[in-house]
Amino acid sequence: MSKVEAVTNPSREELLGIIDSALSKEAMLTIFARCKVHYDGRAKSELGSGDRVILVKPDGAFLIHQSKKREPVNWQPPGSFVTVEERDGIIVLRSVRRKPKEILEVELEEVYLASLFKAEDYEELALTGSEAEMAEMIFKNPELIEPGFRPLFREKSIGHGIVDILGRDREGNLVVLELKRRRADLHAVSQLKRYVEALRAEHPAVRGILVAPSLTSGAKKLLEKEGLEFRRVQPPKRESVTKGRQTTLF
Amino acid sequence: MSKVEAVTNPSREELLGIIDSALSKEAMLTIFARCKVHYDGRAKSELGSGDRVILVKPDGAFLIHQSKKREPVNWQPPGSFVTVEERDGIIVLRSVRRKPKEILEVELEEVYLASLFKAEDYEELALTGSEAEMAEMIFKNPELIEPGFRPLFREKSIGHGIVDILGRDREGNLVVLELKRRRADLHAVSQLKRYVEALRAEHPAVRGILVAPSLTSGAKKLLEKEGLEFRRVQPPKRESVTKGRQTTLF
DNA sequence: AATTGGATCTCGACA
DNA sequence: TGTCGAGGTCCAATT
Numbered sequence: 290m291s292k293v294e295a296v297t298n299p300s301r302e303e304l305l306g307i308i309d310s311a312l313s314k315e316a317m318l319t320i321f322a323r324c325k326v327h328y329d330g331r332a333k334s335e336l337g338s339g340d341r342v343i344l345v346k347p348d349g350a351f352l353i354h355q356s357k358k359r360e361p362v363n364w365q366p367p368g369s370f371v372t373v374e375e376r377d378g379i380i381v382l383r384s385v386r387r388k389p390k391e392i393l394e395v396e397l398e399e400v401y402l403a404s405l406f407k408a409e410d411y412e413e414l415a416l417t418g419s420e421a422e423m424a425e426m427i428f429k430n431p432e433l434i435e436p437g438f439r440p441l442f443r444e445k446s447i448g449h450g451i452v453d454i455l456g457r458d459r460e461g462n463l464v465v466l467e468l469k470r471r472r473a474d475l476h477a478v479s480q481l482k483r484y485v486e487a488l489r490a491e492h493p494a495v496r497g498i499l500v501a502p503s504l505t506s507g508a509k510k511l512l513e514k515e516g517l518e519f520r521r522v523q524p525p526k527r528e529s530v531t532k533g534r535q536t537t538l539f
Numbered sequence: 540m541s542k543v544e545a546v547t548n549p550s551r552e553e554l555l556g557i558i559d560s561a562l563s564k565e566a567m568l569t570i571f572a573r574c575k576v577h578y579d580g581r582a583k584s585e586l587g588s589g590d591r592v593i594l595v596k597p598d599g600a601f602l603i604h605q606s607k608k609r610e611p612v613n614w615q616p617p618g619s620f621v622t623v624e625e626r627d628g629i630i631v632l633r634s635v636r637r638k639p640k641e642i643l644e645v646e647l648e649e650v651y652l653a654s655l656f657k658a659e660d661y662e663e664l665a666l667t668g669s670e671a672e673m674a675e676m677i678f679k680n681p682e683l684i685e686p687g688f689r690p691l692f693r694e695k696s697i698g699h700g701i702v703d704i705l706g707r708d709r710e711g712n713l714v715v716l717e718l719k720r721r722r723a724d725l726h727a728v729s730q731l732k733r734y735v736e737a738l739r740a741e742h743p744a745v746r747g748i749l750v751a752p753s754l755t756s757g758a759k760k761l762l763e764k765e766g767l768e769f770r771r772v773q774p775p776k777r778e779s780v781t782k783g784r785q786t787t788l789f
Numbered sequence: 790a791a792t793t794g795g796a797t798c799t800c801g802a803c804a
Numbered sequence: 805t806g807t808c809g810a811g812g813t814c815c816a817a818t819t
Contacts, residue, residue, distance in 0.1 A: 292590075292651055293547055293548075293571055293651040293652050295545050295547055295652055295654070297543055297545055298543075317571075317592055317604075317606055319569065319571075319592065321543055321567075321569075321654075321656045321658070328812075330812060331668070331721065331812040332666055332667065332668030332669065332720075332774075332776070332811095332812045333666070333667050333668050333776045333777075333812090334664050334665060334666040334667070334812080335664075335665045336662055336663075336664050336665070337662035338662065339658075339659065339660030339661060339662045340542075340656070340657075340658035340659050340660050341658065341660065342567055342569065342594065342656065342658070344592065344594075344604065346604070346606055346607060346608075347606050347607070348606070348607045348608070350607065350608060350609045352604075352609065354567075354594065354596070354602075355658070355660050356567055356596055356597050356598070356658045356660060357596060357597070357598045357600065357617060358596075358598070358600060358617060358799080358800080359600045359602065359611075359614055359616050359617060359798095359799060359800090360799060360800075360811095360813090361609075362664050363664070363812090364609055364812085365812095366609050366812095366814075366815095367607060367608055367609060367814095388790090389812090391812075401542055401543040401656065402543050402545055402654060402656070404545070404571075404652060404654075406571045406590070406592065406651065406652070407590075408571070408589075408590035408591065408592070408605070408606045409589065409590050410589030410590050410591065410605050410606060411589060412586055412587035412588065412589040413586075414584050414585075414586050414612050414613070415584060415585045415586070416582055416583070416584040416797085417582065417583050417584070418581070418582030418583050418797080419582065419795085419796085419797095420795065420796085421795090444794095444817090444818085446793090446818085446819085449725060449757060449760070449761045449764075450725050450757070450793070450794085451792095451793060451794070451818090453794095469795095470582075470795085470796085470797090471581065471796090471797090472806095474807075474808070474809090475699060475700055475733070475807085475808070475809090476726075476730075476808085476809080479729040479730060479732070479733045480726075480729060480794085482729070482733075483725070483729045483732075483761075505806075505807055505808080506806080506807075507699060507700070507807065507808075508807095510699070511699045511733075514699075524582070526582070526583045527583075578797075579797095580797060581796095581797040582796090582797045583797090584797080608814085608815085609813095609814065609815090610796095610798090610814060610815080613797090614797080615797095616797090616799075616800095617799095638805095639797090641797070666812080668812075669810085669811085669812095670810065670811085671810090694802090694803090694809095696803090696804085696808090700808075700809085701803095701807095701808060701809070703809095719810095720810085720811085720812090721811090721812085722791095724792075724793070724794090725792085725793070725794090726793085726794080730809085755791075755792060755793085756791080756792075757792065757793080758792095
């Protein structure tokens, strides 16, 4: 079989043929159609008739895209199961997710294009500039924080949450670092404050340092009010980039 | 012109024709191709050769989907600008975003399908079960929180953040509500605590109540430690669903 | 399975 | 434009 099959303005039989082939052959199914969409699950939504691009992946991911925005207007996450029904002569795609129970139904009122694509892909994204790489850099160059800083733990679970980096300063004080790869906001300060307060329950002197390329105005205000500190650090962009994720440092 | 044009295994000229038509005619461009992807901007990534679905929307949104996951492996947000170049006989799609400066390049090594779709869509999603609807419900039925509760402000900006609902209890104490449409976590408790502490700087007695369908174990622990409260409330699902967003209550 | 927090988060609202 | 917080967030990692 060929890698791609596509039929414009398919007959009922052609449409069902493409859908069944795609679902059974682990291919990507793409449909251009006028459709209505019904969703019920964590929330509930209705979308009236209009033209959309529908994409169903072999892993069960189900996307419905309007002609605007990066986000699908409706979707189902990977692991969902697709079935096809016919109601009053209209083909309906139905995707069900168990746990949480969610149902997505697409009424295909008019199909302009039905296609399948047996995509072969053995590559994964290699990304640099993440928070994980900031942490790595700080472990290698602790003086980026301050002279005498010694990082001790990464992703350390404490009483109320998980600290990015836990270490000690020159004078032996416990130091909590909260890293952000982008401009840090009020959220980030609250997070740091939560860690510092949890550790202060057990330790005499605890410093909290927010490590980020910049701060929002509100974050700066709150940080100062709380006696927390800030170090300006940019997430590094490597030349040779690593694939997948690297959470643990050692 | 017809609503859909699709060419399988297009020639160089056919491919360029479809791309140019789609970009100039405000149509959705969909390409099935073996490609390489390069991204540099807020972060930086490389993706080796493989089969993907490429979707370019008239608003500039640019999505590259592998055969797994709900999320695109690479993308560009709406407002980005697409151009086409040819390098060593290979067609390259280039999308540029200004502010922040981000560049996405897709080398089309082999194109299996090129298509355009002039999607007409005048409908927008009508969704129910949001946090905004929880707030509305509480304003109409304040006793869902407790007898004598009087909600006064919605989305009230205070010193360090924006409070969901600010009101007073039967005894005249200031009460901060933090609403979550789903199970509340540590993050939600930190948020509530931040608001309560900001208000306590100005007011004598301030209570903080987390309003959500449930709590994570960690959230419960921290909430109790901090002397904050919890009310179990489910986000309501309406029958007749409203379109778009309704942030302001009045 | 539940918890926690990152993300090129995206998106909308508001000052 | 920057700030702020929601989201059917998704997703990975750890317990």
